Amino acid sequence: MxxxxxxxxxxxxxxxxxxxxxxxxxxxxxIGGVLIRGEKGTAKSTAVRALASILPDRDVVSGxxxxxxxxxPDRMCPECREKYARxxxxxxxxxxxxxxxPLSATEDRxxxxxxxxxxxxxxxxRFEPGVLAQANGNLLYVDEVNLLDDHxxxxxxxxxxxxxxxxxxxxxxxxxxxxxxxVGTMNPEEGELRPQLxxxxxxxxxxxxxxxxxxxxxxVRRRLAFDSDPEGYTASVAVETEAMRRRIIDARAxxxxxxxxxxxxxxxxxxxxxxxxxxxxxxxxMLKAARANAALEGRSAVTADDIxxxxxxxxxxxxxxxxxxxxxxDPEELETCLKGI
Numbered sequence: 063m064x065x066x067x068x069x070x071x072x073x074x075x076x077x078x079x080x081x082x083x084x085x086x087x088x089x090x091x092x093i094g095g096v097l098i099r100g101e102k103g104t105a106k107s108t109a110v111r112a113l114a115s116i117l118p119d120r121d122v123v124s125g126x127x128x129x130x131x132x133x134x135p136d137r138m139c140p141e142c143r144e145k146y147a148r149x150x151x152x153x154x155x156x157x158x159x160x161x162x163x164p165l166s167a168t169e170d171r172x173x174x175x176x177x178x179x180x181x182x183x184x185x186x187x188r189f190e191p192g193v194l195a196q197a198n199g200n201l202l203y204v205d206e207v208n209l210l211d212d213h214x215x216x217x218x219x220x221x222x223x224x225x226x227x228x229x230x231x232x233x234x235x236x237x238x239x240x241x242x243x244x245v246g247t248m249n250p251e252e253g254e255l256r257p258q259l260x261x262x263x264x265x266x267x268x269x270x271x272x273x274x275x276x277x278x279x280x281x282v283r284r285r286l287a288f289d290s291d292p293e294g295y296t297a298s299v300a301v302e303t304e305a306m307r308r309r310i311i312d313a314r315a316x317x318x319x320x321x322x323x324x325x326x327x328x329x330x331x332x333x334x335x336x337x338x339x340x341x342x343x344x345x346x347x348m349l350k351a352a353r354a355n356a357a358l359e360g361r362s363a364v365t366a367d368d369i370x371x372x373x374x375x376x377x378x379x380x381x382x383x384x385x386x387x388x389x390x391x392d393p394e395e396l397e398t399c400l401k402g403i
Contacts, residue, residue: 067292071112072302075281076272077105082355083265083375084113085306087243088201089313090354094264094347095222095244097207097255097379104269106247110160110203113245115296116306117158118314120199124152128195128238137225139238161197161242163204163218172217174238176231189236194218194227197242207246208253215255218244219262264347265372266379313357320353321363325403329366333373333399339380348376366403370396 074081083096098106123130123142130138132153135146145151163172174192189195193202204210204218221227227240246263248255260266272278288295296303327349334344351372352364361368373396 067296068111068115069108069285069288070296070299070303071109071116072299072306073284073288073295074105074109074112075284076277077109077269079375080106080109080267080269082371083267084109084245085116085310085358086351086354086372087245087264088113088117088310089357090317090350091241091243093350093354094262095246096265096267096375097260097263098245098247098267098269099250100247100269101251101271102249104271106269107205110201110245110247113201114158114160116303116310117201118307118311119155119157121153122156122199124154127189127191128240129156129198129200130239131199131241137239137241140236158200160201160203161193163193163202163210165206165209167193167214169214169217172214173221173227173229174236176229176236189229189238191238192227194221194240194242195238198238198240199242201243201245204244204246206248206252208248208250208255212256212259215259219259223262260379261341261343263379265351265375267375268378309358312360313354316360316362317353317357319362320356322349322353323363326352326364326366326369329369329400329403333369333396334377336395336399337377337381339377344376344380348372351376366400369400369403 071081080098083098087093087096098110100106120129121132123132123138123145126139126142128139128142130142132151135143138146142151170192172193174195175190176188202218202222204215207215221240222242222244225239225241226237228237229235244263254260272281284295330345330348330352334348348369349364352368355368355371356362356364359368374393
């Protein structure tokens with residue numbers, strides 16, 4: 063058995079909403095990540111770790127500690143920009159990977175730090191990279207995100223929103239790109255996130271164990287087959303895995319061409335107003351996610367079907383909640399708002 067073989071994404075049974083939310087963020091990371099909420103044993107961690115298996119390789123600057131994108135010189139770290147100007151950069155392909163953040167991580171471990179002793183001795187900056195540098199261009203996974211210190215969560219969400227990590231120690235500063243797909247998982251039984259933090263996640267999905275006997279049997283059957291021969295089982299779903307990877311590659315290429323007709327834009331604003339969502343983040347996120355969904359489906363313009371596909375994960379964690387009352391997203395009310403598109 064090979065210890066680093068991860069259960070394949072293409073073999074996960076059910077949990078379609080969770081898989082769709084993850085794929086939408088890989089097509090358009092600016093959606094803002096996804097929060098996956100559910101009881102233990104519902105394939106949350108399995109799905110996140112498996113996602114890397116369907117992601118395409120990245121064209122990166124060789125040897126860069128921040129994994130700078132070769133095709134985006136304006137967003138490179140200072141060292142890479144300087145080498146780019148001198149035309150001495152080399153590049154190559156690197157697989158996207160899942161970078162996990164431990165619950166015990168300190169702020170220095172997350173953001174990185176400056177080697178002050180080296181600066182004083184040589185006058186040159188030396189940056190000791192943290193998790194945010196490792197996560198650049200990859201997927202950053204935080205298990206039990208609701209148990210993470212609030213200031214660490216704020217740091218992650220700020221970097222995810224800006225795409226840059228700023229580090230300053232003893233008057234010495236450094237910045238580097240930090241663009242990643244942020245994924246948090248949590249069990250609501252162990253506590254909730256503050257509403258301010260909930261709103262910062264682009265999408266939120268609630269997952270539950272399947273009650274259908276046939277599906278539960280299939281989950282067990284596939285897991286036992288994987289555990290007995292991880293490499294063989296992974297190879298058996300290679301065609302499906304490659305098809306999903308190709309679908310993401312095609313969607314990324316098409317995303318910039320997807321348009322939003324005015325009636326769709328009007329419907330989105332009507333939806334967020336109808337459901338009493340504060341601010342404009344929900345409107346913007348819904349359109350970003352809808353465009354990503356259209357690209358995944360091979361459409362060049364957003365339609366009502368794309369709005370239906372993303373409305374629940376965009377709005378469910380942003381709706382106003384009265385004391386002792388669960389938020390309720392009513393699909394029939396959504397359909398009323400979509401009339402006329």
